[in-house]
Amino acid sequence: MIDSGIQISVVIPLFNEEESLPELSAWIERVMLANNFTYEILFIDDGSKDQSWAVISELSRKNPCIRGMRFVRNYGKTAALQTGFQAVKGQVVITMDADLQDSPDEIPGLYKMITDERYDLVSGWKKKRFDPITKTIPTKLFNAATRGISGVTLHDFNCGLKAYRKEVVQNITIYGEMHRYIPVIAKWNGFAKIGEKVVQHQARKYGHTKFGLERFIFGFLDLLSIAFVNKFGRRPMHFFGSLGTLMFFFGSLIAFWLISSKIYKIYVSHEPFRNVTENPMFFLALVAITVGSQLFLAGFIGELFVKQSVNKTGDYLISDKAGETNKI
Incomplete structure (x- = not known):
């Protein structure tokens, strides 16, 4: 029209x-x-x-x-x-x-x-x-x-x-x-x-x-x-949360493996004590855990913003409407 x-x-x-x-x-x-x-x-x-x-x-x-x-x-x-x-x-x-x-x-x-x-x-x-x-x-x-x-x-x-x-x-x-x-x-x-x-x-x-x-x-x-x-844009947790969870999981896995192997060498193999922090992989694991946690929180905060935006604007495009004159 x-x-x-x-x-x-x-x-x-x-x-x-x-x-x-x-x-x-x-x-x-x-x-x-x-x-x-x-x-x-x-x-x-x-x-x-x-x-x-x-x-x-x-x-x-x-x-x-x-x-x-x-x-x-x-x-x-x-x-x-x-x-x-x-x-x-x-x-x-x-x-x-x-x-x-x-x-x-x-x-x-x-x-x-x-x-x-x-x-x-x-x-x-x-x-x-x-x-x-x-x-x-x-x-x-x-x-x-x-x-x-x-x-x-x-x-x-x-x-x-x-x-x-x-x-x-x-x-x-x-x-x-x-x-x-x-x-x-x-x-x-x-x-x-x-x-x-x-x-x-x-x-x-x-x-x-x-x-x-x-x-x-x-x-x-x-x-x-x-x-x-x-x-x-409507589901930031799917991106940031997924990426953060993966990084946190692999970082924790690496850290657990390093610490477990160190304990095994000390108490089972009776090798001399060496600080686990001497292995650079330990710091990479900590970075992955930290960044993963931050990404997950970013996704969570993003979800809160999206929820507020949808509640305020409701900006979904509607092509047609029917029954506008019907009374409940």
């Missing part, structure tokens, strides 16, 4: 893209009018230092379908997308970058895959890229690692051109640098019908890229965080 009557919301995060904004907005408008779409464009200015906000303000004055939000400082692309997701009104949400490397001509195809083919999410795949090799090779490695860890079989997780059902973007939370993993987060939240569409990639027309190679390092760490939280 579309209360607002808007079919498509286009969310565009940006940082210092004043040159490309007029051309991008005009291009989107042409596509929307040619296909008779009702739409809105949300520009999220991530603390730009140039005249991007002035351009957005002028564009919104000329076209009532254009809205803008401006951060007081640069928070990052993930924060911009999360803010846009909470403000959209359209049935289908399209995200794209502001640098004109994503083509608005792809919007009708993406929209059709969501509405007609009933995908929850469709990710663009820039099969033919116009980026330097220093960017394409790390991207391929990054995508391969993400596929292996997440089980989501997309070719291009980092493509900014994606389409979502509104319910998807308003029922997930992203932070840090996790915008690359929205398909992974969506799948783990129950939105499992994820598609892919080959899209046109264009060379950057204005300015220069705002991202460096460090994004791949931070991105991989974020992927590990997502994987861990998804698997053990």
Whole structure:
């Protein structure tokens, strides 16, 4: 059901893209009018230092379908997308970058895959890229690692051109640098019908890229965080408790064996007394016992936090309800 009557919301995060904004907005408008779409464009200015906000303000004055939000400082692309997701009104949400490397001509195809083919999410795949090799090779490695860890079989997780059902973007939370993993987060939240569409990639027309190679390092760490939280976020004792118990058990076993063998040598074999602490294995056993105990306690404390969180928020996603009007 579309209360607002808007079919498509286009969310565009940006940082210092004043040159490309007029051309991008005009291009989107042409596509929307040619296909008779009702739409809105949300520009999220991530603390730009140039005249991007002035351009957005002028564009919104000329076209009532254009809205803008401006951060007081640069928070990052993930924060911009999360803010846009909470403000959209359209049935289908399209995200794209502001640098004109994503083509608005792809919007009708993406929209059709969501509405007609009933995908929850469709990710663009820039099969033919116009980026330097220093960017394409790390991207391929990054995508391969993400596929292996997440089980989501997309070719291009980092493509900014994606389409979502509104319910998807308003029922997930992203932070840090996790915008690359929205398909992974969506799948783990129950939105499992994820598609892919080959899209046109264009060379950057204005300015220069705002991202460096460090994004791949931070991105991989974020992927590990997502994987861990998804698997053990609701049951931390299963991870910390299991690991702690194993370490405590093996540490205790080693310590018991060292002490028992020392007693045997003294009282049975009548060997000269030597302090058990002279054996470095004894200290390894003590470390294992200590760390194992701490891990177990960490799991226990984690369980207490999870219990409190569930009691306060109850943030489980519900797809349907029945019998709301029934009285007990």
